[in-house]
Amino acid sequence: DTEVTQTPKHLVMGMTNKKSLKCEQHMGHRAMYWYKQKAKKPPELMFVYSYEKLSINESVPSRFSPECPNSSLLNLHLHALQPEDSALYLCASSQRENNSPLHFGNGTRLTVT
């Protein structure tokens, strides 16, 4: 029943693989976010797209490549990841006005082997 949909729910990939995480929202939100969350830690901001333009990159390694094809979709392309990149990857969206709340998706549980 979440309004932000993420696929896949689980992903296991090798260090030489290329994969993509997908996120979709239909709430008309104009800001979309990627967060990384390790066990027992708070979500850690990776990227923010505002009106489909990348507005924040929190010095994320280039093996993570975000893409915002339109206002409803957000992708995270993964390449040559390391085992320490294993985490829960959360997508979120917000109205981008007056600090409206973040709406999180259920996340993709990523394991890098």
Add this chain to the structure above:
Amino acid sequence: GENVEQHPSTLSVQEGDSAVIKCTYSDSASNYFPWYKQELGKRPQLIIDIRSNVGEKKDQRIAVTLNKTAKHFSLHITETQPEDSAVYFCAASVVGNEKLTFGTGTRLTIIP
């Protein structure tokens, strides 16, 4: 940049008692303070938020108080129930800034 500290890291309370979680922030320009609840294996969900023009906000058993002078805000849960067991994160941001800085989280356990 903003730094948000959260205490305690773990909290156990008897069912029916109250729970209080406290956060402090460093950036005096911060003016938006949400609280998120994350149950095991699930996504963070907003439970309440407050803006700096308000000192207190209440929603049924949950309330948040804000002291801008001291730069701290607190979450109060009354009449706790087993379903309140979760990790709670406070956060802070500045209006117009998309970056939300989270606290380190509090694992709340309600003892039946």
